[in-house]
Amino acid sequence: MKDDTLLGHAGNAPFENHGVVNPPVYHASTILFPTLEAFRNVGTAKVRYGRRGTPTSYALEEAVTELEGGHGTISVSSGMAATASALLACLKAGDHLLVTDSVYAPTRHFCETTLRRYGVKTEYYEPLVGGDIARLIRPETAVVFVESPGTATFEIQDVPAIATAAHKAGALVIADNTWGAGYYFKPLSKGADIVVHAGTKYVVGHSDTMMGLVTCGDAALYKQMRDDIQSLGMCAGPDDAYLALRGLRTMGVRLPRHYENAMKVARWLKERPEVKQVMYPALEDDPGHELWKRDFTGACGLFGFVLRNSDQKALAAMMDGLKLHGMGFSWGGYESLLIPTAPAKARSATKWEVDGQCMRIHVGLEDPDDLIADLEAGLERMEKAGK
Ligand SMILES: Cc1ncc(COP(=O)(O)O)c(C=O)c1O
Incomplete structure (x- = not known):
């Protein structure tokens, strides 16, 4: 079956x-x-x-x-x-x-x-x-x-x-x-x-x-x-x-939609000048892509990215005005979420050093064009506040 x-x-x-x-x-x-x-x-x-x-x-x-x-x-x-x-x-x-x-x-x-x-x-x-x-x-x-x-x-x-x-x-x-x-x-x-x-x-x-x-x-x-x-x-x-x-x-209909939306958002983020790095194994140039392709049959809606600007006031300007991305610790629901993270702090055996502000996004089931518009307005607010 x-x-x-x-x-x-x-x-x-x-x-x-x-x-x-x-x-x-x-x-x-x-x-x-x-x-x-x-x-x-x-x-x-x-x-x-x-x-x-x-x-x-x-x-x-x-x-x-x-x-x-x-x-x-x-x-x-x-x-x-x-x-x-x-x-x-x-x-x-x-x-x-x-x-x-x-x-x-x-x-x-x-x-x-x-x-x-x-x-x-x-x-x-x-x-x-x-x-x-x-x-x-x-x-x-x-x-x-x-x-x-x-x-x-x-x-x-x-x-x-x-x-x-x-x-x-x-x-x-x-x-x-x-x-x-x-x-x-x-x-x-x-x-x-x-x-x-x-x-x-x-x-x-x-x-x-x-x-x-x-x-x-x-x-x-x-x-x-x-x-x-x-x-x-x-x-x-x-x-x-x-x-x-x-x-x-309904997981079998939700997950492919999360995957499709996340791919669209991840590809868009990768092209943005404010974004230094996107961490999503489903992207062809992700370091884990080959292993992911070998062992996984798809990807969910959760991934990370790094903003070049780590100014906290600028970040607040972006986050506080988001209309479709909520700030919350969980993920996996139908709705989109975005939070800042600090992965370097959690490491003890290895160093995870990337200059910039790490973020974790959960791409939900909304229309991805609306999600991208929400993120785009946020990045513009961030750039304006960071100047
Ligand atoms: C990878 C992973 N494992 C385990 C958990 C713990 O699950 P719960 O919050 O249901 O205790 C979480 C929660 O965020 C998680 O992200």
């Missing part, structure tokens, strides 16, 4: 629910058992207590598992909960963890605070390291964490080469696949063992729900992961699971 067909059907079982197309929202903590025998056999019941899952969360998990090509998925309350719980499930005191230096900043924070306190040593590596990661792997390296591309600097990682080296040394590979959304990138088919995903972004797609998804490539990992996540008490709420599954149904 092709992904677009799968997105319309996976996880749905209408005739288990009176023919209703979408799985209902099961609000549940207590589940009743009809007999003592059924109660005693709780281990065989799929639905037994709200925290352990409901038909609503199972439907979402089934659909995401099929999309990612995994063995099983666990839905949790946010993308960060997915990342944190997957790392906790795979690590113990004394372990060494390798994390890309381009990682999402709160993931780094988690490694430097909670994981450090529990005796896990995190080392950050050059995102473009590829197979040379082998040189950093120690006997106690338990996990290599990849995020391709990084959410602020957009380097594409050679996941297959990293996974080959990691597996040779007995380490697991966890991939943050929020940018690829399980649609344009399939890390499990490229060697990753576990995929974590902020469903908050493109799965939900409407900027109104938090959702985290952990998909495991095999049965043993899935069993352990589900058990560990249960012990941490993490679960997704039924309304959120419903909204995430509803969002997922």
